[in-house]
Amino acid sequence: MENSLNTAPQVIEALQSTDSATIRGAAFNAGDMALHDAIPLLCALVKSSNIGIQEAAEYALRKIRGPHVVTALLPLLRSEEAPVRNVAMDILREIGRDSIESMQPYLQDEDPDLRIFITDILGYSPTHQAALLLAKALLKDPEVNVRYQAAVSLGNLAFPETVPPLCQAMHDEEWVQFAVVEALAKIKDPSAANGLVKLLPQASPLVSSAIIDALGGMGDIKAIPLLFSSLENVSVPLRHKIVKAIVQILSVRSLSLLSAKSQERLRIYLLEALTDNDEDILLAALQGLSAIGNETATEAIINLATGLDAERQPELYEAAINAISSLGYNDMLRDALRSDDEKCISVAMAACRLLTDHSPVEELKNIFWRVSPELRRAAVAEVAQMGECTDTPFFLSIMEESEDAEVLKSALVFFGNQHACPEVEDIVFSQLDHRYVDVQEMALEACINLHSPKLNILFKQRAHSEDPMQRMMAIYALGRYSVTENLDEITQALEDSSPRVRQVAIEAFQNLGPQAEDFLPSLLPRLLDEDKDVRIALVDLLGQIGTASVMPHIISALADENDWVKIRAIEALGVHKIVDAVPYLAQMFETENPMVSFKIIEALGMIGGNMAFSVLLSLMGNEDPEIQHATAEAVAAIQAEQE
Missing domain, CATH: 1.25.10.10 (Leucine-rich Repeat Variant)
Incomplete structure (x- = not known):
């Protein structure tokens, strides 16, 4: 039936059939033929309860598109049936730009829902005409939800020319102001950033918070002076947001370029931000302190990290450890290593692991004798990486007194890196006789390394x-x-x-x-x-x-x-593309188990050439579907090499 619909009259007639399949086929044909005479019938079919017919009508209207389709679809926005409205809106979002003029009168309609629908659709119509209509709706429409949607749609369009009306709308209700801030953030133009900066002093605390988030996301450095000037005389949560925005805009590298006075001022508020519950703010504070922190910051970050669950908050924990290590080895980090709290010690050790100097080694050596077995292993592993020849007595005492295989292996790692230390060969070689096999293996690697x-x-x-x-x-x-x-x-x-x-x-x-x-x-x-x-x-x-x-x-x-000897041989012959092996592989295939057979097929595909290709073609008729599939892949590999 579908193939016989070759003319417009036939399609029009079929669209009015009572047979669902006929209607559906005719709708597809109408779309492919761009049949404008079918538009009214297709719009009527959008209301069909038959999903197949509705989908075909939607397809056709998208294909035909143009002003006539836009005009015909707009009345469907008044439908009482939500599915019909949704389909009409979805199509109009795609093709609405074809006739902005058709939508303009609907912005004056008495029904606020209809005006919301139109402002939504205009947000997907990237034309300056749409932007003008939305700006007018934003500033003039009596319904707050229409104004809200107009702001959202202007953000979707992201035209810099809409910054002035958006800023003007900041005198509207808070509900609209939030949408305006989000729209300005999406525009990502210097004029938008300037507009947000100017709006900050007059905004409510909630909207100010949204503005600060937007400025941080936009990354416009011109906002920095105002953000700095706003640090005082604001609520603590808002100040934390400002600190986060400053770090986002300047980045870790640029923070150190601030004047000493500005660094000190910001550092105070970064430390304060470590008390926040928002993980994003905490991450920003840690990034900032890693650049301009001091010993006080080290202590505060250690306290934060000690209270974190490393498994449940891995990103935050890692950021804290990185920040501590960025500030280097100082008295606060040393005191943490001397703590009686093993969680605190663990945090300090994790930070020391990232350091590149010998500074923490003495404290780590002292830790070994007073902590739990788990921390002992961690401590000796760190000293093994950082240690020098002068630390040999410590590792000798460990090898004499410890029965922990992990500890002994770390000691062997240390000795394996001490090429210049006297008698180190005898120390390491003696451990080849240790009763633990894994210690023997580590001793062997240490000997080889030496x-x-x-x-x-x-x-x-x-x-x-x-x-x-x-x-x-x-x-x-x-x-x-x-x-x-x-x-x-x-x-x-x-x-x-x-x-x-x-x-x-x-x-x-x-x-x-x-x-x-x-x-x-x-x-x-x-x-x-x-x-x-x-x-x-x-x-x-x-x-x-x-x-x-x-x-x-x-x-x-x-x-x-x-079989495994055969498989390794087959693999080698395939890798080296040994054509002389093809007859042997073909003969083997008849008697081997499936595991070997699959390897033969794979090797034939790698070898390629006429002979391998012929053998593979003969295997295509195998009754095993998995063999057939593997053979087809091997044949395809040979064909690909020929291209």
Whole structure:
């Protein structure tokens, strides 16, 4: 039926049908044909209780648009049915600009609701004619809600030319004044900022608060003198708003450019603002104090942070910690570290963590012996990062007296960074025998970080230990130090009785990159290793080498009995786009489990070329829909490379 509506008379006739589908189709056709003769019928269909018909009529009216549609829709604003009014308003918001003249008489209508609707629609009609009509309604309409909506709509238009009538409307009721302030803020023009500044002295406290928020959001620096002059003789909440606006406008960087007298004056009120309950004001106060604060500010911010819940107020807590650290290490921060209140200590420690100097270290060391285990761990972790060689006795005493693995690991972090300290190698190396595995691992990393010739010799000796765990750590360290300098030990480890040692020995060659190819004669026998993880490590190494000479060996790994060895081999062949592997992969697909099959499909997509493309096309008929989907993606990848 829809396809047969080719002429205007046919569409008009269909719009008057009793069949819903016919009417709906005709409405869409009327829109696509921009059929003006259908406008009255389409407006009537907006009233339909059938949602499908109503949507089609709405579509058509939006498509046709123009003055005739605007004129025809306006009477629907008087409808008693809210859905009809809403549809008409929604369309008119989009197309109202096509005929501002049609809407103008409605601004004098006796019905205030109708005038509200029109002022709303004009706010979506970005023309200077609409702005003039709204300005007149703002200043002349007898109904406060119309004036309110006119102000809102002028804010939507955001034309600088409307600043004077908006400022004039500040003599209206507070309800309208709030809308005026919001409108001026949206205009974001210097004239709007000037207007708000001039209005501030005459506004009520509530409206003044809105003006200050608007000025802060606009960021016009010309407002600063008036805001400063307004700090006194206002209520405390309003003063806090002013402080926030000043920080917003000047930004943290510019606050320090204020005169010393202005900084001192502002600092007093920033400290006062820390007592506010509004999180935005607190954040602004913290930002301001981070730039121009002093020791008194440090104490006040610590007190604030101590009362915060870091999990429920993370942004505010983080801002407080950043502000404290910005003010540097001073007596107030030191006193907080000496406090008996662990929450206060925790706040001070968090701030010290952000400092870059050695100043807090002595206090942090003293804290360790008198606080809870949790704070001990935090304190020693901080000293480990900040400490110097002179702090070695503290860490030695910890290693002798503490049984806490986390504390010991932090001590090892410290020693691992002290390359110039005497006897540090022996201290760290001794912890490789610790009963906690995680402490052993940290000791190993510390040894590697020190990169000491002495430790290299000790690891060579330990490579022959009877303990396989110690042999494994030794080979790992020797590989990280230098494969070529420790080649004998690492090569011998390829034949070690422990599979983990053999695996680590293979992984050590990854540190050589492509040069590992020179050692293939020693490595390739491990493709037949009894341990799958050893074989996986070697396939990974061969894939990393990536030269033509290793590809046959990777292809041979496709016959491995372990799926993960096969998968690593398949991945390597895909990454290196080995066309010669395609027949092997195609043959494997028939006998492998789904996990391997998906990897084969993915690799074929990566390899590309005619042969891989043909294999993938043959798999499109697989009965498994997931296989079909994966194959389609691989085919698409090949096609994309051809474009």
